[in-house]
Amino acid sequence: MRNMKNVIKKYSLLLLIVMVCLASQGQSAAINDSVSAANQLYNTAKYQDAIRKYQYVIGQGFESSELYYNLGNAFYKAGNATYAIINFERAKKLAPNDDDIRYNLELARTQIVDNIVTLPEPGFLRWWKALISSQSISFWGTTSIITFFAFLTLFGLFLFSRSFRLKRLSFWFSVTALFFSLITFSFGSTLKSKLLKHNTAVITERSVNVKSSPSETGTELFIVHEGVTVQLTDELGDWVYVSLPDGNKGWVKVDAIVRI
Amino acid sequence: MRIKQLYLLVCVLLFGLPGFAQQVSFTMEAPKIVELGEQFRLAFTLNAKGQNLKLPELSEFEVLMGPSTSQSSSFQIINGVSSQSVSFSYLYVLRAKKEGRFTINAASVNVDGQLYTSNSLLIEVVKGSAKPSGGGVDAPTTTPGSVPKSDLFVKLMLDRNKVYKGDHVTATIKIYSKVNLNGFEDISLPNFEGFWSQDVVLPQQISLQRETYNGEIYNVGTLKKTLLFPQQTGVITIGKVKIDCIVQQRVSKPKSFFDDFFDNFANVRATVTSDPVTVTVNPLPAGPADFSGAVGRFDLRSSITATSVKENDAITLRLDVTGNGNIKLINAPKLSLPADFEVYDPKTQSNFTATSEGLNGNISFEYLFLPRFAGDYTIPPVNFVFFDPSSGRYATKSSQEFKIHVDKGDGSSPANVRSIFSKEDVKYLGKDIRFIKNNFDLRPKGTIFFGSFIFYLTYLVGISALLALYLLYQKRIRENANVARLKNKKASKVALRRLKEANSHLSTGSTEKFYEAVTRAFWGYLSDKMTIPVAELTRDRAATELVNHKATEGLIARFIQILDTCEFARFAPGGDNRKMQEIYDEATDVMSQMEKEIN
Numbered sequence: 001m002r003n004m005k006n007v008i009k010k011y012s013l014l015l016l017i018v019m020v021c022l023a024s025q026g027q028s029a030a031i032n033d034s035v036s037a038a039n040q041l042y043n044t045a046k047y048q049d050a051i052r053k054y055q056y057v058i059g060q061g062f063e064s065s066e067l068y069y070n071l072g073n074a075f076y077k078a079g080n081a082t083y084a085i086i087n088f089e090r091a092k093k094l095a096p097n098d099d100d101i102r103y104n105l106e107l108a109r110t111q112i113v114d115n116i117v118t119l120p121e122p123g124f125l126r127w128w129k130a131l132i133s134s135q136s137i138s139f140w141g142t143t144s145i146i147t148f149f150a151f152l153t154l155f156g157l158f159l160f161s162r163s164f165r166l167k168r169l170s171f172w173f174s175v176t177a178l179f180f181s182l183i184t185f186s187f188g189s190t191l192k193s194k195l196l197k198h199n200t201a202v203i204t205e206r207s208v209n210v211k212s213s214p215s216e217t218g219t220e221l222f223i224v225h226e227g228v229t230v231q232l233t234d235e236l237g238d239w240v241y242v243s244l245p246d247g248n249k250g251w252v253k254v255d256a257i258v259r260i
Numbered sequence: 261m262r263i264k265q266l267y268l269l270v271c272v273l274l275f276g277l278p279g280f281a282q283q284v285s286f287t288m289e290a291p292k293i294v295e296l297g298e299q300f301r302l303a304f305t306l307n308a309k310g311q312n313l314k315l316p317e318l319s320e321f322e323v324l325m326g327p328s329t330s331q332s333s334s335f336q337i338i339n340g341v342s343s344q345s346v347s348f349s350y351l352y353v354l355r356a357k358k359e360g361r362f363t364i365n366a367a368s369v370n371v372d373g374q375l376y377t378s379n380s381l382l383i384e385v386v387k388g389s390a391k392p393s394g395g396g397v398d399a400p401t402t403t404p405g406s407v408p409k410s411d412l413f414v415k416l417m418l419d420r421n422k423v424y425k426g427d428h429v430t431a432t433i434k435i436y437s438k439v440n441l442n443g444f445e446d447i448s449l450p451n452f453e454g455f456w457s458q459d460v461v462l463p464q465q466i467s468l469q470r471e472t473y474n475g476e477i478y479n480v481g482t483l484k485k486t487l488l489f490p491q492q493t494g495v496i497t498i499g500k501v502k503i504d505c506i507v508q509q510r511v512s513k514p515k516s517f518f519d520d521f522f523d524n525f526a527n528v529r530a531t532v533t534s535d536p537v538t539v540t541v542n543p544l545p546a547g548p549a550d551f552s553g554a555v556g557r558f559d560l561r562s563s564i565t566a567t568s569v570k571e572n573d574a575i576t577l578r579l580d581v582t583g584n585g586n587i588k589l590i591n592a593p594k595l596s597l598p599a600d601f602e603v604y605d606p607k608t609q610s611n612f613t614a615t616s617e618g619l620n621g622n623i624s625f626e627y628l629f630l631p632r633f634a635g636d637y638t639i640p641p642v643n644f645v646f647f648d649p650s651s652g653r654y655a656t657k658s659s660q661e662f663k664i665h666v667d668k669g670d671g672s673s674p675a676n677v678r679s680i681f682s683k684e685d686v687k688y689l690g691k692d693i694r695f696i697k698n699n700f701d702l703r704p705k706g707t708i709f710f711g712s713f714i715f716y717l718t719y720l721v722g723i724s725a726l727l728a729l730y731l732l733y734q735k736r737i738r739e740n741a742n743v744a745r746l747k748n749k750k751a752s753k754v755a756l757r758r759l760k761e762a763n764s765h766l767s768t769g770s771t772e773k774f775y776e777a778v779t780r781a782f783w784g785y786l787s788d789k790m791t792i793p794v795a796e797l798t799r800d801r802a803a804t805e806l807v808n809h810k811a812t813e814g815l816i817a818r819f820i821q822i823l824d825t826c827e828f829a830r831f832a833p834g835g836d837n838r839k840m841q842e843i844y845d846e847a848t849d850v851m852s853q854m855e856k857e858i859n
Contacts, residue, residue: 028702031702035702036698042696057702061704062702062704064701064703066697066699067702069697073694073695073696074696100694107692107693108693137710138708141709141711145715148719148722149722152723156730159730188710189710192710192711195708
């Protein structure tokens with residue numbers, strides 16, 4: 001009798017899991033339909049409708065670099081370069097090494113008013129950043145795990161082998177593997193913190209006075225126009241401290257920007 | 261000689277005459293505007309001999325005199341072509357009886373039995389000015405040397421004051437005069453700033469005509485007629501016209517005897533200026549993108565030189581725009597040719613005449629292009645968009661669509677040669693964003709594998725697996741060590757048992773078994789002591805291991821000695837009981853010695 005009860009308990013749990021899985025499957029199928037419908041609208045040049053559909057999918061709590069990329073494309077085609085830039089930036093954040101995203105972002109940036117010359121970074125730093133963002137987070141994560149298991153295997157070999165030569169070899173290789181694992185882990189965590197921090201933003205107001213202090217009475221330093229990508233370095237009440245790619249910094253009202 | 265010339269003259273007269281007499285013209289002339297009570301002349305001119313002139317009804321006019329007939333004939337030879345004209349004129353003097361506009365109907369005349377009718381005339385009769393219209397000469401003015409403004413002035417007139425940009429306004433400069441104009445010395449015209457202007461061709465000679473202005477009759481001369489095409493919007497002011505006129509004026513000197521008989525005339529310079537006028541230019545309504553800039557009414561025709569050619573043969577497509585409007589300012593319509601055609605700039609040719617109604621004429625655009633590669637191409641219709649000011653709308657005329665078939669060239673054309681030696685760059689037809697992606701990897705927001713629980717769990721699982729493995733290994737090593745220790749402890753016991761077994765063989769006298777037992781006892785002892793499998797033990801290995809286990813050299817030598825003796829004796833025939841006993845004793849001694857030295 002008790003045995004029977006146990007079996008029922010087991011199976012009902014299994015059934016519940018299956019049902020949840022199916023339900024989520026159904027939901028994602030509906031979302032996929034929405035996405036293909038949106039793509040279809042884009043193909044027939046109904047960009048406004050496509051924008052609405054893509055935004056609906058995002059509103060349902062889904063995201064992917066492709067989704068943001070397509071939404072950015074639709075905005076670009078509808079003539080809204082600023083929102084195209086916002087969505088391309090979001091897509092780029094998820095897939096830093098995607099060539100299409102970078103190309104379209106560059107093209108959308110040619111449509112904005114300000115021509116801001118990006119400050120050249122030191123060569124090493126630029127190389128380092130390029131290296132980190134050359135792959136996606138999941139790539140770094142998987143690589144870190146794989147190299148960690150390689151380290152474990154080699155270290156195990158070091159522990160269990162009797163041959164002195166094998167021990168020495170496996171030890172050094174295991175150290176190397178651990179080093180790579182840690183490096184890729186740090187790359188991944190850098191990307192992830194970037195992803196979660198939301199410290200990049202795009203100016204969305206047509207023309208914004210950048211002030212020297214976080215108040216309306218602050219001295220006006222310069223004017224930026226919509227579409228410029230800025231870095232947020234500080235925050236105070238309704239104001240954010242923005243840093244432009246050309247090195248200029250100042251305070252801007254938080255409702256003049258949209259965070260990436 | 262003379263007779264011959266005379267004869268020729270007669271011949272010319274005889275045969276030349278009929279040729280010129282065939283066209284009979286009968287015209288009626290009178291001033292357009294007359295004052296009430298003014299005498300004026302109504303003249304009929306006939307270039308043939310006519311009879312029975314019938315006057316139209318002239319009830320509104322008083323016939324004061326007429327008809328007085330006169331005849332003139334002329335004969336001329338110009339460049340060997342002779343012409344003769346005869347002219348009969350009938351003159352009436354009339355006087356208008358009342359104000360108004362009156363039509364004098366056509367008169368008729370009989371020429372050689374044929375009835376010819378003249379034109380009809382419209383005469384306007386206005387109220388006369390207070391000044392008595394005396395003879396041909398004006399009365400002396402009160403202030404000699406000056407001409408009153410009401411007697412001589414110039415006006416710049418526009419046919420309308422509101423136009424669309426690009427449409428035309430006709431500006432007419434007229435001089436109104438009641439005085440005796442002798443000529444013009446200097447005419448300064450406004451520069452029509454803001455307009456593109458085109459003069460209407462007028463007769464060289466300025467002829468004065470009678471016209472009424474403010475109820476008075478003036479002799480009016482049209483000096484200039486210009487078509488103005490505004491190039492900017494808003495209110496544009498056209499500046500003044502300034503004319504220096506020479507007026508013949510009668511001067512009255514102190515009365516002398518001769519004055520009554522001879523009038524004194526003097527040429528007086530009078531400067532007249534017109535008032536500036538303004539015109540309001542309205543901008544064109546927002547138009548389509550391919551608006552050509554043409555304003556007016558136009559027609560479009562298109563033609564093409566060839567529709568079937570070989571590679572690199574030139575084709576010319578010609579668009580003809582005909583109509584009325586700002587022809588000279590029309591831009592060439594854009595021709596959308598297939599991308600790899602070589603296209604040259606269109607050749608533009610315009611031909612127009614300026615009339616009071618605007619610019620009439622045509623403009624042609626010739627597009628020369630070379631199809632570079634074989635194939636079938638379509639040249640879509642060209643849209644010519646123009647603004648029609650009369651309807652206030654844009655109108656579009658489309659040309660024909662042309663289909664062009666291009667055959668492969670014979671290979672000698674330059675393009676083919678070029679294509680062998682130099683590759684063509686990819687032609688960028690337009691810059692556009694890249695297309696959307698269709699392969700989706702949708703994830704719920706915030707689900708990143710990196711840093712997730714499972715992610716860290718993977719590491720943890722790996723570490724714990726290794727740890728577990730290591731612990732297991734350690735345990736096994738410990739266990740193995742225990743086995744070895746046990747074996748070590750039991751080693752001498754086992755060895756002694758084997759030696760005892762040898763002893764039993766000794767007593768039975770089986771030599772081979774005895775030696776074998778001794779050897780086994782020794783090897784087994786070493787194997788257990790040093791935890792080395794028996795199979796791996798050799799004489800040399802045993803020696804080195806014993807050295808490692810700190811056995812003395814003498815003992816090792818004795819050990820080797822026993823092993824060697826046993827190996828040798830095992831296969832030697834015939835047993836020696838005494839010798840076996842010796843070896844047995846020696847073996848027992850070495851064993852106990854070894855047990856002491858090795859641990």
